[in-house]
Amino acid sequence: MERPELLYFIGIGGIGMSGLARYFRRQGATVAGYDRTPGEVAAQLAHEGIDVSYSNDPRNIPDEFRTADPAKVLVVRTPAVPMDNPLIAWWQQRGALIKKRSEVLGLVTKDRRTLAVAGTHGKTTVTTMLGHLLNAGGIPCNAFLGGISANYGTNVLLNAKAVLNVVEADEYDRSFLALNPERAIITAMDPDHLDIYGDAEAMYRAYADFAALVTGKLLVHRRVLQRLKQHAHGLPETVPYAIDEPDGPHAANIAVENGAYRFDLVIGDRVIEGLTLGMPGRHNVENAVAAATMALDEGLEPAALRKGLASFQGVHRRFEVRARTSRSVFIDDYAHHPTELETCIRSVRELFPGRKVTGIFQPHLYSRTRDLAEGFARSLALLDELILLEIYPAREEPLPGITSEWLMGQVKGTNTTLCTKEQLIPLLEARDVDILLALGAGDIDLLVPAIAAALNRKG
Numbered sequence: 001m002e003r004p005e006l007l008y009f010i011g012i013g014g015i016g017m018s019g020l021a022r023y024f025r026r027q028g029a030t031v032a033g034y035d036r037t038p039g040e041v042a043a044q045l046a047h048e049g050i051d052v053s054y055s056n057d058p059r060n061i062p063d064e065f066r067t068a069d070p071a072k073v074l075v076v077r078t079p080a081v082p083m084d085n086p087l088i089a090w091w092q093q094r095g096a097l098i099k100k101r102s103e104v105l106g107l108v109t110k111d112r113r114t115l116a117v118a119g120t121h122g123k124t125t126v127t128t129m130l131g132h133l134l135n136a137g138g139i140p141c142n143a144f145l146g147g148i149s150a151n152y153g154t155n156v157l158l159n160a161k162a163v164l165n166v167v168e169a170d171e172y173d174r175s176f177l178a179l180n181p182e183r184a185i186i187t188a189m190d191p192d193h194l195d196i197y198g199d200a201e202a203m204y205r206a207y208a209d210f211a212a213l214v215t216g217k218l219l220v221h222r223r224v225l226q227r228l229k230q231h232a233h234g235l236p237e238t239v240p241y242a243i244d245e246p247d248g249p250h251a252a253n254i255a256v257e258n259g260a261y262r263f264d265l266v267i268g269d270r271v272i273e274g275l276t277l278g279m280p281g282r283h284n285v286e287n288a289v290a291a292a293t294m295a296l297d298e299g300l301e302p303a304a305l306r307k308g309l310a311s312f313q314g315v316h317r318r319f320e321v322r323a324r325t326s327r328s329v330f331i332d333d334y335a336h337h338p339t340e341l342e343t344c345i346r347s348v349r350e351l352f353p354g355r356k357v358t359g360i361f362q363p364h365l366y367s368r369t370r371d372l373a374e375g376f377a378r379s380l381a382l383l384d385e386l387i388l389l390e391i392y393p394a395r396e397e398p399l400p401g402i403t404s405e406w407l408m409g410q411v412k413g414t415n416t417t418l419c420t421k422e423q424l425i426p427l428l429e430a431r432d433v434d435i436l437l438a439l440g441a442g443d444i445d446l447l448v449p450a451i452a453a454a455l456n457r458k459g
Contacts, residue, residue, distance in 0.1 A: 003024075003027055003028070003029065004024070004029060004072070004073070004074035005029055005030065005072055006029065006030050006064070006065055006068055006072055006073045006074070007021070007024050007029050007030070007031050007032075007073070007074045007075075007076060008031075008032055008033055008034075008061065008065055008073060008074075008075050008076070008091070008096075009021050009031070009032070009033030009034070009075075009076045009077075010033065010034050010075065010076070010077040010078065010081050010085065010087050010088060011033075011034070011035060011036075011077060011078035011080055011081045011101075012032075012033025012034060012035050012042060012045060012050070012052060013035035013036075013037075013039045013041050013042035013045070013052070014035075014041075014078050014080060014101075015041065015145070015146050015147060015148075015155050016078070016101050016105070016144070016146065016168075016170065017033070017076065017078050017101055018041045018042070018044075018045055018155060018156075019144045019145065019155045019156035020076065020101060020104055020105060020108070020144070020156075021033060021045060021050060022045075022048070022154070022155075022156045022158065023108065023142065023144070023156055023158060025048070025049075025050060026158050030064060031050050031051075032050060032051035032052070032053075032061070032062050032064075032065060033045075033050065033051075033052055033053070034052070034053050034054070034055070034056060034060075034087055035052060035053075035054060036054065036056075036081075037054065038054055041148075041155070042054075056085055056086045056087050057086065058086060058087055058090035061087070061090075070091075070094040070095045070096040071095075071096075071097075073091075073094075073096045073097070074096075074097055074099065074104070075088075075091045075096050075097065075098040075099070076098075076099055076100075076101055076104050077098060077099070077100060077101070078100075078101050079100065079101075079172070079173040079175075080394070080395050082395075100173075100175070100178070101175070102170070102173065102174075102175030102176070102177075102178040102179075103178050105144065105167065105175075105178065105179065106178030106179050106180060108144075108165065108167075109165055109167060109179050109180040109181065110180050111165070112142070112162060112163065112164050112165050113163070113164040113165070113182045114164065114165040114166075114167055114179065114180055114181050114182055114183075115130065115141075115164060115165070115166050115167070115181065115182065115183050115184070115185075115294060115298075116167045116168075116169040116176070116179055116181035116183075116184040116185075116214075117130065117166070117167070117168055117169060117184070117185045117187065117290075118169035118170075118171060118176050118184060118185070118186050118187070118207065118210055119185070119186055119187030119188040119189070119221070119224075120171065120187075120188045120189060120190045120191075120192045120337060120339075121187065121188050121190070121335075121337055121339060121340045121343070122187035122188055122283070122286075122287050122290075123146065123168055123169065123170075123185075123187055124145060124146040124147040124168060124315055124318060124334075125147075125279070125284060125287045125314070125315055125318050126185060126187055126287045126290050126291050127143065127144075127145050127146065127166060127167070127168040128143070128145050128147065128149050128314075128315045129279075129287060129288060129291040129309075129312055130143070130166050130291040130294055130295060131143025131145065131149075131157045131166045132149065132151055132152075132157075132308060132311075132312050133291060133292065133295040133300060133304075133305060133308040133309070133312075134164075134166065134295055134298060134300065135157055135159060136304065136307070136308045136311065137295065137300045137301065137304030137305065137307075137308055138304065139163065139164075139295075139298055139299060139300060140159040140161040140162050140163055141157070141159060141162050141163065141164045141165060141166050142156070142157065142158055142159060142162040142164075142165050142166070143156065143157040143165070143166040143167075144156055144165070144166070144167045144168060145157070145168055145315075146168040146170065147315040147316055147317065147318060147334070148315065148316035148317075149313075149315060149316075150313035150314045150315060150316060150320070151311070151312065151313045164298070167179060167181070169181070169184065169210065171192075171193060171203065171206060171207065171210075172193050172196065173193075173196055174196070174206050176206075176210045177206065177209055177210060177213070179210075179213065180213065181210075181213055181214050181215070182214070182215050182216045183214065183216040183217050183218070183219075183294065183297070184210070184211070184213075184214045184218050184219070185218075185219045185220075185290050185291075185294060186207065186210075186211065186218070186219075186220045186221060186224055186228065187221050187224075187287070187290065188221060188223070188224060188339070189203070189204060189207050189224045189227060189228070190337060190338075190339045191203060191371075191372070192337055192368070192372075193368075194367065194368075194371045195365070195367040195368075195371075195396070201231075204227055204228070204230075204231045205231050207224075207228060207231070208228055208231035208232040208233070211228060211232055211235055211236070211238075212232065212233065212234065212235070212236075214236045215236065216236065216237070217236065217237045217238075217239060217297065218235060218236045218237065218238045218239070219238075219239050219241055219249075219290055219293060219294060220238055220239070220240055220241070221240070221241060221242060221286075221290075222240040222241065222242040222245050222248070223242070225238070225240050239293075241286075241289055241290055241293060242286065242289075243282070243285055243286040243289065248267075249265070249266065249267045249289050249290070249292075249293040250266050250289060251263040251264065251265060251266070251285050251286070251288075251289055252264040252266050252271075253273075254282070254285060256350070256351065257276075259280060259351065260276055260277060260278065260280070261276070261277045261280070261281075261282065261284070261285050262274060262275065262276050262277075263275055263277070263285055263288075265288075265289065265292055265293075265305075267293055267296070272302050272305065272306070274306075275288075275292075275305070275306055275309050275310075276306075276309065276310045277309050277310070277312065278309065278310050278311055278312045278313055278314070279312055279313065279314035279318075279319065280314075280319055280321070280347070280351060281319045281343075281344070281347040281351075282346075282347050282350055283343045283344075283347055284314075284319065284347075288309055292305055292309065295308075317332050317333060317334040317445055318333060318334055319331060319333050319344065319347065320332045320333070322438075322448055322451070322452045323451075323452040323455045323456055325455055325456060325458065325459050326459055327432070327434070327458065327459065328433050328434060328435070328436060328455045328458070329352065329434075329435050329436070330436045330437075330438070330451060330452055330455050331348065331435070331436070331437050331438070332437075332438045332445070332448050333437060333438070333439055334440075334441055335439045335440070336363075336364040336368070336439070336440050336441035336442075337368075337372065337375075338372050338375030338376050338378065338379040339375070339379070341361070341376070341379040341380065341382075341439060342378075342379040342382060344437065344439065345357065345359065345379065345382045345383060345437070346382070348435060348437065349382075352435050355434050355435045356384045356385070356433075356434040356435065357383055357384050357385075357434070357435045357437065358383065358384060358385040358386075358387065358431075358433050358434070358435065358436050358437070359380065359383040359385070359386055359387070359436075359437040359438075359439055360387040360389065360419075360424065360436070360437065360438050360439065360440075360444070360451075361380060361386060361387070361388055361389065361439045361440055362389040362390070362391075362392050362439070362440030362441075362442045362443075362444040363376070363388075363389075363391040363392065363404060363407060363440065363442075364391075364392050364394065364440055364441040364442050365391070365392070365393070365394055365395075365396055366391055366393065366396050366397075366398055366399040366402045367396060367399065369391055369402055369407055370399060370402045373407060373410055374410070376407060376410075376411075377407070377410040377411045377412065380411045380414065381411055381412055381413045381414050382414075383414050383437075384414060384415070385414065385415045385416075385417075386408075386411060386414050386415070386416040386417070387416075387417050387419050387424070387427065388404045388407065388408050388411075388416060388417065388418050388419065389404065389419055389420070389421060389424070389440070389444065390403075390404050390420060390421070391403065391404055391407075392440065392441075392442025392443060392444075394442065404418060405418060421447060424447060424451070425447075425450050425451070425454050428451060428454050428455070429454055429457075429458070433455070436451070436455065438451060
């Protein structure tokens, strides 16, 4: 693609947006942007020398952008920012080229061979793991991640010698249909983002459309394959995988040793024995099967795979242990969909059998809470205790009757407490907790340091 010299990002603090901002700055472009609220990512961008404003007044756009020929400015917007934002209107009046984040990422994927990872959950971990395996194993790549890598402390891995891209393919707003993948992984297709798609069938069709974009091999979780075939008009070469898939890549002889998972990777007649995964959680063994299979397909040596999996530290807010005391263990996880919640809670129970598990859950979006209420009630009931925060609205206005109190009434068989964010720390200080989980995709992450500090004070 022709390299723009000036890029202005509207919603620059988002994970996907900030990754692109960093990429283009590394390419030599001048980058600036706006975000609604200060956050950790936006603060990091400012520290790296990118001009970040928290005001949507066009007068706060840097002079270099305001006085430039609009034809030389590429404005990148996220769908999370409404079209009536004054900054979008100002750039429209100037005649600047405005593209969605997904379109710009799609242009980047035309530059190099691209490996894409899609799925309603698991995709961030698999993408990050794949990027780590390749880079650490001597196959340089640029990786665009949907989370912060614990190994690298960033959401984008940039390598001047990159021979390929590794890209998280996001189904929100059908963003992944703008990509140009040579190979791809689909980890899951559980109904989500029904505010965008309307119903599950429309979401399944979008995944089938994404699969049709793949020109090489497609690695698909076994649970997804039949539904994908039902909605596809022809698929590329497709290989099923699962933790126990007899006809495709899978894990064997799984064991927990010193809190870590050991397993053998089986791909056809090929067996790589005694692999150790640095990231906890049985579901992450399955994620490792997908990432390792694709990395080996790209020429990664088994010895490098062994070293890469053992050194993988995971992703910020993906089954991340934030405190461990003589009395408690505190794990932070991004889970915000019923299937993700169930997977996380069951993994915790496997790692800590017989322990009492308390979860702090912040529902994300009124529409998701309404549409998936039955699943939320079922998965949250797996906890011994539930502390339920108010719904995080994100981009939505409240829906009549859809509240955390309404959701609490549907969770059966567990001890549940409604709590505000302000009440949370005093509540935890007054309770004895054993295994504590922070769950959700809103701003619960801002409470995590204080929660960890409270547990550490109690010892």
